[in-house]
Amino acid sequence: MKEKVVLAYSGGLDTSVMLKWLVNKGYNVIAFIADVGQDDDFNKINEKAIMSGASKVYVEDLKKEFVEKYIFEMFKTNAIYESKYLLGTAIARPIIAKKQVDIALKENTKILAHGCTGKGNDQVRFELTWMKFLPDVKIISPWKEDDWLSEFKGRKDLINYAKKEKIPIDVSLKKPYSTDENLLHISYESGILENTSFKPNENMFKLTKSPKNAPDKEIEIIIEFTRGIPSKIINKTENIEIKGSLNLFNYLNKVAGENGIGRIDIVENRFVGIKSRGVYETPAGTILYKAHQDLESITLDKDVIHLKEHFAPIIAKLIYNGFWFSPEMEMLMSAINKSQENVTGEVYLTLYKGNIIVNGRKSKYSLYNEDLSSMDIEGGYNQKDAAGFIKITGLKYKNLGAKNETMGTKLQVE
Template structure:
């Protein structure tokens, strides 16, 4: 039997129990030597231990309160561990193998929870100070040490206030909802309808069944299009030349409403289920802090007590089954997906190997271009100030003019023809490269259409500057700085540049491609007579001689001097 003596209070230290509860002795442990099968005054299940009696004396004398402030909070069945200022203390474990004095992340390897005393993670931390002030049992003398049944650790967690959780209805955020309740939070679930395919009523019932105090389900699809997607269309936003920013645009939209609900409910905390390796954690939290600087963010996947407790999918599934959280009956796809009105993304799992080709059954928003219709859809898209305001299908005469209906219609047409698929390796803001597969059907059509009408109506030098602004805008959006002052400034600048971007683009959608067929605009800078090879117009060809001579002067001088340097080096 191991014995550890605390030099500060040697008389209060002693060997730990041998019956599997305290794995090592520690300061003020009420479980003194108790050989298996024997009952001694040191740990009599029906009485107050000497340590407990001593504690009460200390507590009444006023000394105990100060001692308590230097102790970590105890778990049921735990030994006691001194806080860092007290030297020589042992690091004991509870019956479930949790280290004392910290919020646990599940049983440690090689430990088996003892029946009836299994800890429920950090929820089993007992607010002893409050209980003693109310005249309840001293440490080591409560019902948990008198053989009475555990009534549930979640009810013992100290209240931490209200948290608004960005809830998806999936396994991860459902487990997080229950886990937050274990930590002592009152949970309000917020599920944004941002155009994804979802049974929202089923998600509401599920969240309430899991213990959510309230559930908000709000349709933000229209504001997502008008306030987030349209500015990106105006900017021709494209991250690293290929990614149309579908997820990056959705996060600040969701976060904005998340903060609004927190403020409405008087909640001091918000929470999300983004992983600790991705971009979304940054996007969510930068938006939350920008919109409400005093808000506190709970990010479980960055908390050791959470990610050590759930190192993999299996542990999460086991937790779900234990707490009655519905789990998928059918096998899950070996990759993760995130969908909104603008796009759907696929990553992780088998896709983490960039050499692996996307399996045929992966895509959900677009059909295989090889199997798409053999007849193209010809569309006319009208723009005002760089924003699409009307789409007309020249084949069947169908038209859409409201922002949301127009975007949904383009999604349908592009998806039917397999438009909008990309498979890329991108640079995450957190510093690593990742492989992502994206479907952005409507966004792809609008990118090509807007690019064309902008080039038709915008001055060359203005467009050069605007292209630089668009590059920076795309980077800021990708990295999560939508609500930053610099991003607001860029949106204003880009919006100002779009005043002349008015007109209609005619295009064909066919076999995975978008083909521009023509364009017209009352603000066009194109002069057919001026550019015609058949009409001289208001242009003197002889003037081009001087233009060429002036521009060639720099090149002549450069190469003349280079020739001198080369000759000198040869000598």
């Protein structure tokens, strides 16, 4: 009996060669393809897996679960890595890796393989998730193993192996950069993009129009949230109303993309300490991030907002580094979920040539008190009380000022 291995199979050159290589090493290889919303021909990938020697192929549609249990959960936190990256790839790896474990359990094996390089973040995201859900997992990660590395130094060796073994090579291999796509984003990196000053061609972009080519027309939308989760989108300009997690997210991607929203070009710091240049298109996510944060401005208490602002980069780092299923993430998420109990309401936006313009927000749980905030109404606030408050707060300034005076440091300060 051959040992079974479940390979996370993306249909690219690496995993196709890996599949055959594992077969040639004597494994019974089961290919697992996750549909997380990438624009792929799954029948073709399925066929390719079989042609590469897979004994069985699983194509799993994870789109709805990805939106509801991963993307929407993450957007409750306002997580954004290094203040720029909306974690499009980072949040997709845990769901792929977890489903892979489910398949391994079904197939009664503990051997799992992926094609991630040893230089990146994805290997960590996969392997930590496997360890959590299959503690005695046996990991095959060829790019970290001698027998693979001695055979494959780079792309040329992979292509030669594919030719020798009659594995079909994709025409898309000609692309001078690599991409990773899912519902939340598409990333472009490596190849010609490794030169940080290189400006990518307009024809690289897939999910968004260039703002220059976007319609010269404002689109007004309303995003409705229920307990921190988007529950409805209304396009007021075009009289369209969309409900349902996946529908809504797809629609938001479409309208954002058409209006040139969601492109970034950044250099980020990988977990292993390597800097990496990435170009991303995150259309729906860019709007959701802004809208959700805006609704929190009226529905959350001041100090809750400030605490959440501390949490957000911590959470982003956890997700980026592959700790989505960690106990510390669970602890933080319980606080985040508590904070979202009243994040219900509407945010009014205008989309125009790459811009997201906030026009207002409304919630039945709003903490905004018009009387209190007004400059014209007293609203139960006695302005004379502020005098004592400032006097106490100012004590140390008076003390410091007086010391400076007597110690002759005033001149130095100036």
